[in-house]
Amino acid sequence: MTEAVLQISDLSAGYGQEQVLSQVSLTLHQGEVLCVAGESGSGKSTLLQVICGNHLPVSDADRAGRASFLRIESGSVRFQGEELTVTSPSQRRKRMGTQIGLIPQNPAGSFNPVRRLDAQFRETLKSHGIAYDRGEIVRVFDSIGLSEPEKLLRCRPYELSGGMNQRIAVAFAMLLAPTLLLCDEVTSALDVTTAITVIDELLKLKRERNMTMLFVTHHLGIAREIADRIAIMHRGRIVEEGPAKELLAHPSHEYTGKLLRDVPRMAEM
Amino acid sequence: MRRQLKLRILLAAAAAGILLFTVIFAGVIAPNDPYATNALAIRKAPCAAYPFGTDNLGRCVFSRVLFGGRTTIAATFFLVLLSFLAGTFIGMICGYCGGWADRLLMRIADILLSFPQMVVAIAVAGILNGGMKGAMIALGITMWVSFARLARSHTLSIRQEAYISSAILAGKSGLSIICTHVFPNLLAPLFTNALTQIGTTMIGLSGLSFLGLGVIPPTAEWGSMISEARAYIQIAPWAVIAPSLVTILTIVVFNYLGDLVMEYREAL
Amino acid sequence: MNQALSAGREGRSDNSGRILRWVKKPIGLILILIVLSFLVFALLYLAPGDPAEKRLTSQGVAVTKEVLDAERERLGLFRPFLVRYGEWLLGVFRGDLGVSFKDDLPVTPKLMTGLLKTVILASASLLLSLTVSFPLAVLAAWKKDRIPDHAVRLLSFFGNSLPNFLISVLLMYLLCIRIRVFPVIATGSLQGLFMPVVSLAIPMTGRFIRQMRAEFLAQLSEDYVGGMRMRGVKERFLILNVIRNSLGHILTIIALQIGTLMGGSVVIENIFRWPGIGKLVMDSVTARDYPVIMGFVLIMGTIYVVVNQLADAGFHALDPRGQA
Numbered sequence: 001m002t003e004a005v006l007q008i009s010d011l012s013a014g015y016g017q018e019q020v021l022s023q024v025s026l027t028l029h030q031g032e033v034l035c036v037a038g039e040s041g042s043g044k045s046t047l048l049q050v051i052c053g054n055h056l057p058v059s060d061a062d063r064a065g066r067a068s069f070l071r072i073e074s075g076s077v078r079f080q081g082e083e084l085t086v087t088s089p090s091q092r093r094k095r096m097g098t099q100i101g102l103i104p105q106n107p108a109g110s111f112n113p114v115r116r117l118d119a120q121f122r123e124t125l126k127s128h129g130i131a132y133d134r135g136e137i138v139r140v141f142d143s144i145g146l147s148e149p150e151k152l153l154r155c156r157p158y159e160l161s162g163g164m165n166q167r168i169a170v171a172f173a174m175l176l177a178p179t180l181l182l183c184d185e186v187t188s189a190l191d192v193t194t195a196i197t198v199i200d201e202l203l204k205l206k207r208e209r210n211m212t213m214l215f216v217t218h219h220l221g222i223a224r225e226i227a228d229r230i231a232i233m234h235r236g237r238i239v240e241e242g243p244a245k246e247l248l249a250h251p252s253h254e255y256t257g258k259l260l261r262d263v264p265r266m267a268e269m
Numbered sequence: 270m271r272r273q274l275k276l277r278i279l280l281a282a283a284a285a286g287i288l289l290f291t292v293i294f295a296g297v298i299a300p301n302d303p304y305a306t307n308a309l310a311i312r313k314a315p316c317a318a319y320p321f322g323t324d325n326l327g328r329c330v331f332s333r334v335l336f337g338g339r340t341t342i343a344a345t346f347f348l349v350l351l352s353f354l355a356g357t358f359i360g361m362i363c364g365y366c367g368g369w370a371d372r373l374l375m376r377i378a379d380i381l382l383s384f385p386q387m388v389v390a391i392a393v394a395g396i397l398n399g400g401m402k403g404a405m406i407a408l409g410i411t412m413w414v415s416f417a418r419l420a421r422s423h424t425l426s427i428r429q430e431a432y433i434s435s436a437i438l439a440g441k442s443g444l445s446i447i448c449t450h451v452f453p454n455l456l457a458p459l460f461t462n463a464l465t466q467i468g469t470t471m472i473g474l475s476g477l478s479f480l481g482l483g484v485i486p487p488t489a490e491w492g493s494m495i496s497e498a499r500a501y502i503q504i505a506p507w508a509v510i511a512p513s514l515v516t517i518l519t520i521v522v523f524n525y526l527g528d529l530v531m532e533y534r535e536a537l
Numbered sequence: 538m539n540q541a542l543s544a545g546r547e548g549r550s551d552n553s554g555r556i557l558r559w560v561k562k563p564i565g566l567i568l569i570l571i572v573l574s575f576l577v578f579a580l581l582y583l584a585p586g587d588p589a590e591k592r593l594t595s596q597g598v599a600v601t602k603e604v605l606d607a608e609r610e611r612l613g614l615f616r617p618f619l620v621r622y623g624e625w626l627l628g629v630f631r632g633d634l635g636v637s638f639k640d641d642l643p644v645t646p647k648l649m650t651g652l653l654k655t656v657i658l659a660s661a662s663l664l665l666s667l668t669v670s671f672p673l674a675v676l677a678a679w680k681k682d683r684i685p686d687h688a689v690r691l692l693s694f695f696g697n698s699l700p701n702f703l704i705s706v707l708l709m710y711l712l713c714i715r716i717r718v719f720p721v722i723a724t725g726s727l728q729g730l731f732m733p734v735v736s737l738a739i740p741m742t743g744r745f746i747r748q749m750r751a752e753f754l755a756q757l758s759e760d761y762v763g764g765m766r767m768r769g770v771k772e773r774f775l776i777l778n779v780i781r782n783s784l785g786h787i788l789t790i791i792a793l794q795i796g797t798l799m800g801g802s803v804v805i806e807n808i809f810r811w812p813g814i815g816k817l818v819m820d821s822v823t824a825r826d827y828p829v830i831m832g833f834v835l836i837m838g839t840i841y842v843v844v845n846q847l848a849d850a851g852f853h854a855l856d857p858r859g860q861a
Contacts, residue, residue, distance in 0.1 A: 052767060097769030110764020112778050114856050123774040124765075158858050172768060383569055383845065387800020388837045392830050395822035396584045472700040476804055479702045480819060492702070499706055499808075503714050510710070513703050520698045528694070 003081065005030055005180050005212045006051070011075035013050055019073065020046045022236045028180070028212055035215040035223035035244070037259060038233035044216040045105075046070065047233075048182050050077055051214070052102060053084060053092040080179065098128045101178030105185045106162075107169035113158040117168065121153070121175070128176065140174050144201045163194035170201050174209075181205070181213045187222060199225055220259055224248055232256045274533055281526040288519055292338040301329035303336040303489050312505040322507040324498055330511050337489035337512060340401070341478075342519065345471045348405045348412065353463050356416025357455060361447055363417065364424025375421070378414045386411045390473065394482040401484050404477040408470065419462055423455050461534055465527035468520045475516060491516045566846050573838045574629060577831045578622050584827065589614055595638040595825045634832035639824050644832045648814055652836060655806065655813035659798050661730060662737035667791070669738070670745035675776065677746065678753035689746060696743020701801045705736035705808045733809045737801050741794055748790045752783045785855035792848030799837050 006028040014020045020043045028034050036044045049055070055070040077084040079100065087095075096102070104110050111120055122132045134153070141149035146167055157165055166186065173181055183202065187195035203226055205211050217223060223230050223244060231241040232253060240253040251257045291298060301319070307327035315322040321330035363371040390407040397403035427433065427450065436446050477483045478492030486493065491512040498508035584591065589608040593600050609615060628635065634644040670693075677689035712732065756762070756779045765775055803815030810816065814833060821829035 093766070093769055093771070095769065096767055102767045104764060104767065106760070107764075109760035110767065112761045112765070112782065114782060114858060115778060123777075124768050124770050127769055127771040127774060156857075176768070380569060380572055383842055384573060384838050385796030385799045385841045387797060387803070388834060388841075391800060391803055391818070391822075392580060392834045395818070395830060396580055396827065398584070398825075468698060476700055476702055476800075479700075480804060480807060482822070495703065495706055499709075502706070502710055506710055506714070509706055513707060516703060517699060520700070521695070524694065524698045 003030075004028060004078075005032075005080060006214065007076075007078040008047075008051075009076055009078075011047075011050065011077060012073040013046060013055070013075075014071060014073065015046075015069065016071070020236050021050070023075070024233075024236070024238055025075075026231060026238065026241075028214060030212055031206075031210040033206055033213045033215065033226055033228045035217060035227035035230045036233055037217055037220050037223050037230060039218055039259075042233045043236040044233050045184060048102070048184055048214075048216055051079070051084060051100065051182060052096065053087060053089075055085070094128075097124065097172075097176045097178065098130075099179050101173045101176055101181045103166070103169045103173060103181070103183045103186050105188060108157055108160070108162055108165035110169065111157040111165065114156050116154055116156055118153040120157075121172075124172065125175065130176075137171070137175065140171050144170055144174070144204075145197065146171070163190050163198070166190060166194070166198055167201070170198065170205070174205065177209065177211075179212060181211050183213060183215045183217075185217055185219075186215075187217075187219065202226060218259075220248070232259065271533075271536065274529065274536070278526070278529045278533060281522060281529055284522045285526055288338075288522060289342065292335065292342050295332075295335035295339050299329070299332035299335045301332045303328060303332040304487055305329075312501065312508070314505075315507055321511040322505060324494075324505065324508040325501055330494075330508050333489040333494060334491070334511050334515055337491045337494055338515065338519070340484060340488060340490040341471065341475060341492070341516075344401055344405060344474055345467060348409055348474070349463050349466050349470055351405075352409055352412040352466070353416055353459060356413035357420045357452075357459055359413065360417035360420025361424050361451055361455070364421040365428065365443060365447055365451060371421075374417070378417055381411050381414055384411075387473065387476075390477065391480065391482065394477050401474075401478075401488075401490075404474055404483040407477065407482075408473050412466070412470070415462060415466070416459060419459060420455055423458055424451055427451050427454050457534065461527070461530050464523070464530055468524035468527065471516075471520050471523070562846065562850070566842065569842055570839060571626075573842070574626055574835060575622065577834050577838070578625055580831060580834065581827050591825055591827055592638045595827075629835065634835070635828040637821075637826055637829055639821075639826045644828045647817060647829065648832045648836055651812065651814035651817040654811060655802055655815060658730065658733055658737070658806070658811055658813055659795075659802050662734045662741065663791070663795075663798065665734055666738040666741040666745055670742045670749060674746045674749035674753060675780065677750045678757060679776070681754065689750075693743045693746035693750075696739050697747060698743075699740055701736050701740050702804045702808060704739050705732065705805055708732055708736060709808075729809070729811075733805045733811055736805050736808075737798065740801070741798060744794060744797070745790065749783070749787055752786045752790070753779060756783050782856070785852040788848045788851045788855070789845075792845045795844055796841050799841065 004027045006026070008024055008026040011024045012019060012022050024043075024047065026034065026036075036047065038044050049070050050072065055072055072085050075085075079095070111117075118134070118137075121137055125132045137153065138149040141152060144167055146152055146164070152160075152164075157168070160168070186198060186202070190198060199222060202213070206213060206226070213226075215222065215227060220230075227244040229242065230244045230247045231238050232247075232255060233239070234253075234255045240247065240251070240256050247256065248260065251260060305328065307323065310319065310323050310327045312325060313319055313323045313327070319329050319331060321334060324330055324333070359374055363374050386408075389410060390404075392407075393410065394404045394407035397406060433446060433450060436450060441449075474483060475490070475492030475495075478490050479496045481493070481496065484490040484493050486497070494512040495509055495516070498505065498512075502509050589605055589612055590600060592612070593604065593608055598604065614621075625635070632645055634648065636642060637644050637647065673689045673692075677686045677693075680686045709732065759782075762775060762779065765778065799815075802813060803818060805811065806813040806815035807819050814836070818830055818833040821827075821833075
């Protein structure tokens with residue numbers, strides 16, 4: 001087997017006195033899609049925060065902006081052999097985007113609302129030493145079904161709908177081509193049709209680029225569509241993990257069964 | 270963190286208290302009569318008899334600074350208090366009653382704020398030519414607005430509270446609700462605003478006095494003392510430096526206190 | 538797909554709201570200016586005595602009943618208040634602010650000469666103040682609660698607590714008397730401009746730093762900052778975005794400070810004998826020359842109101858969100 005892209009072992013973390021993750025272990029291999037499912041508050045978002053390195057303050061202004069800090073108690077998170085729990089902000093800056101990409105829960109909020117999209121693309125690409133090629137962006141927009149790409153590039157995010165912004169985030173992921181793509185509740189803010197389109201686009205990314213992905217969702221329907229493996233998270237622990245088909249067909253933990261019953265099937269929606 | 274802030278507030282308040290105390294008891298502390306001229310001691314350098322020296326007319330600068338503080342600080346406090354009362358009253362009525370009176374008064378407030386405050390103050394004080402009273406009217410024209418706006422917005426949010434509707438249902442009159450429920454809840458934010466206004470008001474008032482639009486000589490007042498003594502600053506710098514330093518000190522103390530209290534309230 | 542695009546742009550394609558805004562704004566502006574002119578005209582009536590009496594006393598003529606009545610007749614004071622206001626307002630529209638009580642010369646050219654000098658002084662200090670405060674505010678916000686922030690905030694606090702007349706007096710004492718680098722009285726020269734400009738700029742810089750720092754901090758806590766970090770955008774582009782998004786509010790902050798600058802320049806011009814409009818108005822206050830004072834308030838008020846309206850328009854151009 002190839003070297004693991006992401007290797008989380010015995011990770012415990014929390015905010016202040018409160019422990020949110022306890023002894024989480026997960027492994028992700030190249031080209032694999034892992035879905036971490038669980039209710040809100042189960043700790044899955046915190047897991048993403050740790051991988052994104054949000055336990056490190058980026059600047060002093062950032063330090064002041066946050067009320068309580070993400071704190072890692074024990075364990076390790078290795079990304080391609082590199083330890084993420086102890087990296088510096090500048091290493092993190094270089095890694096985010098091109099090595100670890102994130103499609104946040106609310107992509108509209110992750111863009112500067114009043115700056116033209118082309119400027120935002122240019123800044124992001126230049127930050128990673130990638131040449132700004134408008135033609136390339138237009139091709140990417142076309143490939144994920146964003147019509148009138150030139151016109152769109154002159155728009156500002158506040159003028160676009162939530163679904164549009166979500167696709168722009170996907171476009172960013174395609175242009176930066178990260179080794180590992182993290183997706184935080186990508187479809188929760190979308191209506192059903194848009195959600196299906198976005199899932200299709202992500203599936204295409206997986207097929208065409210062999211991208212490794214970590215999905216975090218409370219929606220097992222999505223897990224069924226896209227995941228190779230599924231990990232069920234409950235109260236900060238991984239209670240069950242296995243290949244998607246098996247796990248969904250024969251849930252061994254009672255919590256998984258409950259999650260499955262609660263979530264309507266994607267096809268029925 | 271909070272305890273440290275509290276301690277700093279107490280220290281700043283103590284400094285402000287000492288300033289007020291000195292000024293109130295100026296009559297006891299002052300070594301000389303602030304208005305007594307002395308032809309034999311004109312522009313004398315600081316010495317035992319005259320701690321801050323004497324001015325052009327041989328008056329004791331130290332005593333004049335003490336008595337001048339009385340004028341400056343009393344006028345500032347009076348003006349802030351008056352704006353506080355008028356603004357709070359107007360703001361509460363606007364916020365509680367709403368309707369045309371609210372719209373009219375807030376429209377007036379908008380218009381007043383759309384003119385440059387100091388320009389209006391200089392013109393009004395210049396035309397009134399009424400000494401300190403004129404200067405206070407000139408500044409007061411626009412000062413009440415910030416209190417009124419603050420009081421109005423807080424009244425509006427207090428009105429939404431459940432205990433107000435239950436008081437109305439209990440048959441209490443508007444006036445009694447304003448007195449018992451609205452006003453006590455407004456005091457903290459408005460008091461903070463008043464504190465932060467003290468420094469600005471003092472700058473404004475002493476600025477007008479400096480221009481000759483405030484007190485009428487020979488009344489001691491810091492701004493006018495600085496203005497008078499400026500003419501002979503080369504010969505007797507102490508006559509300028511002393512009132513300048515106390516002005517700075519007073520404004521710094523009150524501004525600092527205001528900032529701290531604001532920070533304290535924001536941290537709540 | 539196209540639906541999503543057009544739905545998102547609804548605010549943009551609906552032009553009627555926008556046009557309404559562009560019509561409403563100037564009308565509001567004109568209304569405010571008319572109120573201003575009315576208040577200014579009413580100022581004359583606030584003063585003790587009537588205009589005829591003021592005019593005569595200002596010229597040093599002995600006031601007797603006969604002289605006074607003749608003067609009143611000549612000035613048309615027996616006509617109704619509103620008629621006189623209307624006539625005065627018509628004159629104002631033609632650029633005629635009346636004649637000076639002191640020397641019977643038209644007020645407008647006097648004020649314009651002074652205004653030009655004041656604009657030179659004010660814009661120089663505004664420029665100085667902005668070049669100092671802007672980078673310092675960025676630094677303080679970026680290094681919040683660290684040593685640079687504390688240092689900048691301390692400076693800003695003291696700047697904010699110093700009345701500008703005090704700064705100029707202390708500067709005079711230090712630079713002209715102690716070190717003798719500058720002349721005490723400002724002539725039109727560049728060297729003479731230095732001290733008044735610095736005296737005006739110091740308190741303004743303190744206020745600018747305070748307000749701009751708050752604005753930068755507000756921007757730094759916006760979601761997009763975190764989003765950009767997650768995309769690995771370099772900090773220098775991040776600062777650029779934060780600054781760009783703050784510009785609208787900074788424009789408003791500057792426009793509001795111009796009001797304080799106008800008041801401050803009256804004080805400073807009188808200290809340094811700078812022949813601007815503020816010096817002129819204080820001379821007129823001493824001489825009880827009311828038409829000049831009225832003209833001063835009208836001109837300064839108009840500039841302030843117009844500048845603030847422009848800043849508001851600029852704000853909406855820079856941040857088109859929330860615009861109907």
